[in-house]
Amino acid sequence: xxxxxxxxxxxxQAKPLRWKRCFSQLAEQKSDVVVGAxxxxxxxxxxxxxxxxxxxxxxxxxxxxxxxSLFHFYKxxxxxxxxxxxxxxxxxxxxxxxxxGGIATVCCGHCHPDVVAAIVDQTKRLQHSTVLYLNPAxxxxxxxxASKLPGDLKVVFFTNSGTEANELAMMIARLYTGCHDxxxxxxxxxxxxxxxxxxxxQSIWKFNVVQIGVHHAxxxxxxxxxxxxxxxxxxxxxxxxxxxxxxxxxxxxxxxAIQGVGGIIELAPGYLPAVYNTxxxxxGLCIADEVQAGFAxxxxxxxxxxxxxxxxxxxxxxxxxxxxxxxxxxxxxxxxAEVLTRRSYFNTFxxxxxxxxxxxxxxxxxxxEKLQQNAFVVGSYLKERLTELKDKHELIxxxxxxxxxxxxxxxxxxxxxxxxxxxxLQVMDQMKEVGVLVEKGGYYGNxxxxxxxxxxxxxxxxxxxxxxDLSLSRM
Ligand SMILES: Cc1ncc(COP(=O)(O)O)c(C=O)c1O
Numbered sequence: 001x002x003x004x005x006x007x008x009x010x011x012x013q014a015k016p017l018r019w020k021r022c023f024s025q026l027a028e029q030k031s032d033v034v035v036g037a038x039x040x041x042x043x044x045x046x047x048x049x050x051x052x053x054x055x056x057x058x059x060x061x062x063x064x065x066x067x068x069s070l071f072h073f074y075k076x077x078x079x080x081x082x083x084x085x086x087x088x089x090x091x092x093x094x095x096x097x098x099x100x101g102g103i104a105t106v107c108c109g110h111c112h113p114d115v116v117a118a119i120v121d122q123t124k125r126l127q128h129s130t131v132l133y134l135n136p137a138x139x140x141x142x143x144x145x146a147s148k149l150p151g152d153l154k155v156v157f158f159t160n161s162g163t164e165a166n167e168l169a170m171m172i173a174r175l176y177t178g179c180h181d182x183x184x185x186x187x188x189x190x191x192x193x194x195x196x197x198x199x200x201x202q203s204i205w206k207f208n209v210v211q212i213g214v215h216h217a218x219x220x221x222x223x224x225x226x227x228x229x230x231x232x233x234x235x236x237x238x239x240x241x242x243x244x245x246x247x248x249x250x251x252x253x254x255x256x257a258i259q260g261v262g263g264i265i266e267l268a269p270g271y272l273p274a275v276y277n278t279x280x281x282x283x284g285l286c287i288a289d290e291v292q293a294g295f296a297x298x299x300x301x302x303x304x305x306x307x308x309x310x311x312x313x314x315x316x317x318x319x320x321x322x323x324x325x326x327x328x329x330x331x332x333x334x335x336x337a338e339v340l341t342r343r344s345y346f347n348t349f350x351x352x353x354x355x356x357x358x359x360x361x362x363x364x365x366x367x368x369e370k371l372q373q374n375a376f377v378v379g380s381y382l383k384e385r386l387t388e389l390k391d392k393h394e395l396i397x398x399x400x401x402x403x404x405x406x407x408x409x410x411x412x413x414x415x416x417x418x419x420x421x422x423x424x425l426q427v428m429d430q431m432k433e434v435g436v437l438v439e440k441g442g443y444y445g446n447x448x449x450x451x452x453x454x455x456x457x458x459x460x461x462x463x464x465x466x467x468x469d470l471s472l473s474r475m
Contacts, residue, residue: 034430034433034434034470036470037433037434037435037467037470038434038462038463038466038467038470039463040095040097040435040463041097041457041459041460041462041463043084043085043087043095045084046089046093046095047081047082047084047089047093049093050081050082050091050092050093052081052091054091055076055077055079055091058079059077073428073439074428074429074432075429078090078096078432078437079091080096082110082111083098083106083110083111084109084110084111085109085110085112085453085455086098086109086110086452086453086455086456086457086460087110088110088437094435095435096432096435096436096437097435097436097437097452097460097463097464097467098110098437098452098453099436099437099438099450099451099452099456099460099464100437100438100439100449100451100452101451101452101453102324103260103292103319103439103451104260104292104297104319104320104405104449104451105319105320105323105324106320106323106324106453107295107296107297107320107323107362107366107371107453107454108323108362108365108366108369108371108453108454108455109323109453109454109455110324110453112323112361112365114361114364114365114368115323115325115358115361115362115365117361118357118358118360118361119325119354119357119358119361121357122137122353122354122357122358123354126353127352127353127354128349128352128353128354129352129353130348131346131350131351135353137353137354137356137357137360138158138351138352138353138356140356140360141356141357141359141360141363142156142158142351142356144360144363145329145331145359145363146331148302148303148363149303149315149331150306150311151311151333152333152334152335153311153312153314153315153331153332153333154331154333154334155331155332155333155334155336155337156329156330156331157329157330157331157332157337157340157345157347157350158327158328158329158347158350158351158352158355158356159318159327159328159329159330159347159350160326160327160328160347160349160350160355161191161318161326161328162190162191162289162291162316162317162318162319162328163190163191163192163193163196163328164191164193164328164347164350165291165316165317165318165328165329165330166190166191166195166196166199166254166287166289166291166316167191167193167194167195167196168316168330169252169254169287169314169316169330169332170182170195170196170199170251170252170254170287171195172285172314172330172332172336172337172339172340173251173252173284173285173287173313173314174251174252175339175340175342176251176285176336176339177249177250177251177252177283177284177285179246179247179249179250179251179283179284180212180213180251181213181214181215181245181246181247181249181250181251182198182199182213182214182215182250182251182252182253182254183214183215183216183217183238183241183242183250183252183253183254183279183284184199184200184201184214184215184216184217184253184254184255185201185216185217185219185220185255185259186201186216186217186218186219187201187202187219187221187259187262187263187265187443188200188201188202188216188219188254188255188256188259188262188289189202189205189259189260189261189262190254190289192205194209194210194211195213197209197211198211198212198213198214199214199254201216202261202262202443204443205261213251215241215245215246217234217237217238217241217275218234218237219234219259219262219265220234220235220267220268220271221265221268222265222266222268222400223265223397223398223400223409223417224417225268227268228268229268229269230268230270231267231268231269231270231271231272231274232270232271232274234268234271235270235271235274235275235278238253238275238278238279239278242278242282246282248282249282249283249284250279250282250283250284251284251285252279252284252285252286252287252313252314253275253276253279253284253285253286253287254287254289255267255272255275255287255288255289256288256289256290256291256292256293256304257272257288257290257293257298257303257304257305257307257308258292258293258298258304258401258402258405260291260292260293260405260441260449260451261292261441262441262442262443263407263409263441263442263443263444263446263447263449264400264401264405264406264407264441264442264447264449264450265400265407266400266401266402267308271308272305272308272309272310273308273309273310276310276312285312285313285314285336286310286312286313286314287312287313287314287315287316288303288304288305288310288312288314288315288316289316290303290304290305290315290316290317291316291317291318291319291328292319292320292405292451293305293405294315294317294319294320294321295317295319295320295321295362295366296320296366296371296372296375296403296454297320297375297403297404297405297451297454298375298379298402298403298404298405299372299373299375299376299377299379299380299402299403299404300376300402300403301372302372303315304402307402313332313333313336314330314331314332314336315330315331315332316328316329316330316331317329317330317331320362321359321362322355322358322359322362323358323362323365325354325355325358325359326349326355327352327355327356327358327359366454369455371454371455372454374454374455374456375403375404375454375456376403377458378404378456378457378458378460378461379401379402379403379404379405379406380403381458381461382404382406382450382456382461382464382465383399383401383402383406385461385462385465386399386406386408386465386468387399389408389465389468389469389472392469392472393469393472393473394414395410395411395412395420395423395472395475396408396409396410396411396472397409397410397411397414397417397420398411401450404450404451404452404454404456405450405451406449406450406451407441407442407447407448407449407450408447408448408450408468409442409446409447409448410423410424410427410446410447410448411446419442419444419445419446420446421444421445421446423446423475424440424445424446424447424448425440425445426471426475427448427468427471427472427475428440428448430470430471430474431467431468431471434467434470434471435463435467436463436464436467436468438450438464438468439451448468450464
């Protein structure tokens with residue numbers, strides 16, 4: 001949409017008394033224009049003028065009433081007021097391409113009408129019931145979700161978050177095997193409650209509290225790892241941990257198929273099959289954390305682990321499962337699930353009718369709109385274009401990932417792989433000014449994480465790459 005059409009639309013939607021404010025909004029929008037910037041792909045919708053509190057008012061309240069541990073992106077924090085498909089709008093009506101997706105969470109697109117309708121419809125009829133009464137929403141979604149998993153992974157436990165899902169998965173593994181030791185990967189992120197913080201392996205996310213029973217294996221990271229892309233060599237470390245750090249038996253191995261928070265690290269080929277073998281021999285269960293890589297994001301498969309040719313014993317999920325609704329799940333086999341009958345296991349909100357109705361709508365949208373195929377096609381195109389950008393900008397050390405879960409790592413020295421932390425922040429800020437939102441991650445905070453809604457288009461991909469190109473050129 002040209003700025004002229006946008007201007008007319010804002011004015012058409014404004015009530016007479018708000019005209020003055022609209023004119024000033026348009027003036028502000030104009031002053032944001034970055035010289036030489038690429039144009040956002042056209043979009044035939046804009047939100048009504050925003051009339052709520054200002055950014056300063058919100059910031060002041062956050063400071064006074066919310067946790068001092070809260071932080072925000074960007075020098076000038078972004079104030080988003082509406083979202084549609086792959087776009088977000090700030091309080092001035094400026095449109096942004098959202099390549100962040102609320103941390104790989106908004107998979108169908110912001111406020112997808114089918115998902116919204118399912119939420120509204122269920123909320124009007126019954127908002128909460130607990131699993132102590134019968135309700136079709138939880139049963140229908142469990143059936144649909146189980147149909148997406150291979151083998152015997154047919155029993156679902158619903159939770160409210162990824163942390164909760166992984167906590168539960170780890171407990172189930174410990175109960176089933178009678179062992180306590182769990183192996184996770186260095187650089188992993190699995191949550192921030194007592195057990196999952198133990199499995200998380202980046203000091204930035206670990207508080208100095210007791211975290212026991214988890215060993216952290218060498219990360220099979222093809223870019224920074226000692227064995228480069230030799231998955232089997234990395235897998236030997238898991239064998240060593242079992243032989244030299246445990247009784248010889250373990251409860252579980254937990255890992256993502258592509259590390260998200262860790263900076264979009266694809267596990268070296270051959271690693272997962274070798275480790276799954278070793279873990280099974282040691283009597284343990286294999287847990288696939290699909291919180292970020294699941295729900296069609298990686299394009300080639302619906303679940304990240306499928307690309308590695310393995311079948312886990314337990315799969316955990318959250319984020320994309322509800323397109324932003326608080327929802328998580330653990331799927332396992334009937335035999336393993338049985339362990340939770342030893343005591344009473346209960347979760348007040350887990351399987352809430354509104355959340356599960358949303359989950360079912362998400363699955364249907366993914367299928368109806370062929371979003372997995374789109375993630376594959378657009379993701380492959382975007383990765384190709386980002387890789388071309390690497391030839392142009394020395395600052396780009398690596399481009400990686402699959403589908404619409406991509407990473408761009410910035411380094412000041414390609415040989416030494418020196419993390420370009422400050423430059424990453426600067427480029428990220430400049431991209432925001434141009435109208436593109438990406439996230440940063442990785443242990444050194446020098447990796448752009450590109451995890452947009454799966455309805456991202458090739459034109460969006462071009463715009464993102466052009467915005468990154470422009471921002472890098474200014475460094
Ligand atoms: C792979 C992975 N597992 C688990 C979690 C924890 O999920 P939540 O923040 O919903 O508790 C995250 C969060 O980013 C994650 O990326």
